[in-house]
Amino acid sequence: MGQPSTQASNAIIYLTYGLFLVMGLAFAWKFRNQSKEQFLSSNRTQRAIPLALNFIASGE
Template sequence: MGVPSTQASNAIIYLTYGAFLIVGCYVAWRLRHQSKTEWLSSNRTQKGIPLAFNFIASGECIRTTHCA
């Protein structure tokens, strides 16, 4: 199987970005009436702060450059 051209690769990437944008906007529109606390603990197991501490303790901030 051959390597796709640059134009084909870009088309696949941007169509995927577009699909994620559409799905994200749809989910945000559907959940627009939730409060902040309902959204942070939507699985009803943890609140926002313990969830953030778990994220930090998991080492994700060490592996990425996006954490402060």
């Protein structure tokens, strides 16, 4: 199985960029009415184990 052509590679890359753009805009549209206080005050919304696993996964 050979490598895809330059045109096919570019098409895949730009379609992926477009998909990420659409997904980002959709998430921004969904959370557009969220207040700054609601966004920043997420105290005690996560349990200890998922939070610890998150820190481990991020390498902190």
